[in-house]
Amino acid sequence: MNARILAIIFLITSVFACQPDEPSSKQPVMGLITDSAMVVSAHPLASQVGVDILAKGGNAVDAAVAVQFALAVVFPAAGNIGGGGFMLYRSHDGKTDALDYRETAPLASRETMYLDENGEVIEDLSRMGHLAAGVPGSVAGMVEAHKKYGRLSWSELVQPAIDLAKNGFPLTQKEAKGLNGNREQFQQYNTVTPHFATRQWAEGDTLQLPHLAETLMRIRDHKRAGFYEGRTADLIVAEMKRGNGIITLEDLNNYHAIWRKPVEGVYKEYKIISMPPPSSGGIALIQLLKMIEPHPLADYGFHSPQAIHYMVEAERRVYADRATHLGDPDFYLVPTAHLLDTTYLKEQMLTVSPTNATPSDSINAGDFSLYESEETTHFSIIDTKGNAVAVTTTLNGSYGSYVVVDSAGFILNNEMDDFSVKPGVPNMYGLVGGKANAILPLKRMLSSMTPTILEKNKKLYMVVGTPGGSTIITSVFQAILNVTEFNMTMQEAVNAGRFHHQWKPDVILIERNALDKDTRETLEEMGHRIEERGTIGRVDAILVRPNRELEGGADPRGDDAARGF
Known part of the structure; x- marks a missing residue:
């Protein structure tokens, strides 16, 4: 693919990228596509x-x-x-x-x-x-x-x-x-x-x-x-x-x-490879994916009240764990195995009502008696x-x-x-x-940064991450699901409107125009409190397509850009 064709594709992508709302169902929004290598x-x-x-x-x-x-x-x-x-x-x-x-x-x-x-x-x-x-x-x-x-x-x-x-x-x-x-x-x-x-x-x-x-x-x-x-x-x-x-x-x-050992997990047919503590991102992301795995999100539909409800309920439980159990592993014994235990994660979701929001004040972090060893880019x-x-x-x-x-x-x-x-x-x-x-000399502060790599059938599938402070984890979570569950292209997944819940304060933050009026009203009837805010995150990602081409998703919320050859 020659440079001129790539330039034309990039210009077309830039036009679409000016609209970070829900992707069109008529015409796929494609990011930069290359054969060999890419940087986003x-x-x-x-x-x-x-x-x-x-x-x-x-x-x-x-x-x-x-x-x-x-x-x-x-x-x-x-x-x-x-x-x-x-x-x-x-x-x-x-x-x-x-x-x-x-x-x-x-x-x-x-x-x-x-x-x-x-x-x-x-x-x-x-x-x-x-x-x-x-x-x-x-x-x-x-x-x-x-x-x-x-x-x-x-x-x-x-x-x-x-x-x-x-x-x-x-x-x-x-x-x-x-x-x-x-x-x-x-x-x-x-x-x-x-x-x-x-x-x-x-x-x-x-x-x-x-x-x-x-x-x-x-x-x-x-x-x-x-x-x-x-x-x-x-x-x-x-x-x-x-x-x-x-x-x-x-x-x-x-x-x-x-140098540390990455934290790894499995979501359906995908292997998730992410950052361990002192980043909270990898553990929290894998928790989120495992907690919503039993729920048919694709059947519920993208940004449907049901899908958002279960995703938010998982988020509030995961962020409660984050607040209690995560820190620098060189100073604090992070209970990683307990936090990622499948039985524990299933139990955490047993308290979720299909029709009513769970008040965050009623949610506590997991109690483990035994322990084992916004501007970002x-x-x-x-x-x-x-x-x-x-x-x-x-x-x-x-x-x-x-x-x-x-x-x-x-x-x-x-x-x-x-x-x-x-x-x-x-x-x-x-x-x-x-x-x-807590603060201690030489200690590393807890982070939400979530650089993540996905495999599918033991082959490289996606490279993804974002800035955004506390919203990093949920933005990566949504970008992955947008591709794996809602069949979006990488650029569509990056463009799509985002929402976020972090246990406390007990509110769903949404980007302006991310959810339609009916969806918001349904969620509010379920007991969710919703507040609009400005943009959430700036996801930059690469998807390896079935023909081995690379598709870059560069976030239109910033000056982000994909380049490749």
């Missing part, structure tokens, strides 16, 4: 960087490293080297791996650090400014991924991001709006105002990031030491001292990414050999803590808010937590 990410320039790496002979991990660094430049709201994330890998012959480069709590952290003298939460202290930042993991993660699986040279993978930062790139309408809309926060929470927060931006303006380019050059030349040691490390610590933050050189030296990659990578990476909130490390040019995360700042008190996404996710 939150920004067209980053997707192109990944495809260029694949075209040079790089594999899926090489492309993932290059896309991660490119997003740190062109997608400042969430792409990052000042945050962290998770990488899920499946080789062409079915071997799997999971890389945890989640941020950690600094050594000076303490469980009550965001509480006042009366034990009450100090508003925004864990969300804005220097004290909100955990120790970044993205650079260490990329170094580890490349060390274990990379093919091309490290410098080849970092150079495209350097070029983008040094030479500049045109802002999209959404990025210009984001920088303008957050200018006051950048001015308020920085000790030195970053240059991009001193002017008004318009679509098409060129943004140059010279300090970030210099930081990336140090990373290119010295890998891990280019960030966690030397000048960059000194700049981070100096920024912390000016803003009363607590990250030290010792914290930076202590940071290490960790996702990209999905499949290379020419069939190796697949799903990466979800984050600063947490949009633009993280708003703190830009002076003379280093990157934004620090606000991931400390993902800990349970106080048991039972919701974080910025409304999620509550308990002791399992």
Whole structure:
């Protein structure tokens, strides 16, 4: 398939993608289709960087490293080297791996650090400014991924991001709006105002990031030491001292990414491979799929009251478990086997009425006596050999803590808010937590990130993930079901309207126009409370079609783009 045909397909896809409502039943909405390899990410320039790496002979991990660094430049709201994330890998012959480069709590952290003298939460202290930042993991993660699986040279993978930062790139309408809309926060929470927060931006303006380019050059030349040691490390610590933050050189030296075993489950004819703790995503996703497996969703129909009712009832039970039992497995014994036990999951659904909503206050997490050991971005990659990578990476909130490390040019995360700042008190996404996710030095905060790979008949079937804070898990859940149960194309599944329930608050959040009037009224008669909100998630996914072609679903809710050859 030549480049001109691909360009035409992409233009057609973009037209359809402007309408993220329910897909048309008359004409399938197709995403970008390619024969060999594909990258779907939150920004067209980053997707192109990944495809260029694949075209040079790089594999899926090489492309993932290059896309991660490119997003740190062109997608400042969430792409990052000042945050962290998770990488899920499946080789062409079915071997799997999971890389945890989640941020950690600094050594000076303490469980009550965001509480006042009366034990009450100090508003925004864990969300804005220097004290909100955990120790970044993205650079260490990329170094580890490349060390274990990379093919091309490290410098080849970092150079495209350097070029983008040094030479500049045109802002999209959404990025210009984001920088303008957050200018006051950048001015308020920085000790030195970053240059991009001193002017008004318009679509098409060129943004140059010279300090970030210099930081990336140090990373290119010295890998891990280019960030966690030397000048960059000194700049981070100096920024912390000016803003009363607590990250030290010792914290930076202590940071290490960790290889973990993926969590796996089976849903009908599909094998689900996803991220283990400290991500809650994999366990929660498999719980959701197993809990609704006995119910004939396809017969109920897409966005029918029955289908939504059972999906929501599963969601409220799974999020109750999440709040109680999930945390960093290096600090807390997560009862994974109990949470994924088929008998337990069936028992949890026995209390579901077919006609009435279950009040969330009446739902408690499972009681196990024995234990065993919103702004984020996702990209999905499949290379020419069939190796697949799903990466979800984050600063947490949009633009993280708003703190830009002076003379280093990157934004620090606000991931400390993902800990349970106080048991039972919701974080910025409304999620509550308990002791399992309490703050401790060196601990990784619980995440909802859910990079996921599906197999069908032992062959690669889908690579999927999304940003969205607490809505990540339910967005991935729906994207999978849209394809497997409701017979949608990948692009239709990504476009389709979404809903979300997370136990507390006891409300179904829906995207505007996601559900019709009759469906809403039926659900409300069953006792469900419904509230409309803006967009939910930005799913980027790849489906392997029966003829082995790849179909990319790039979410129209953002600037997301599929590229391939």
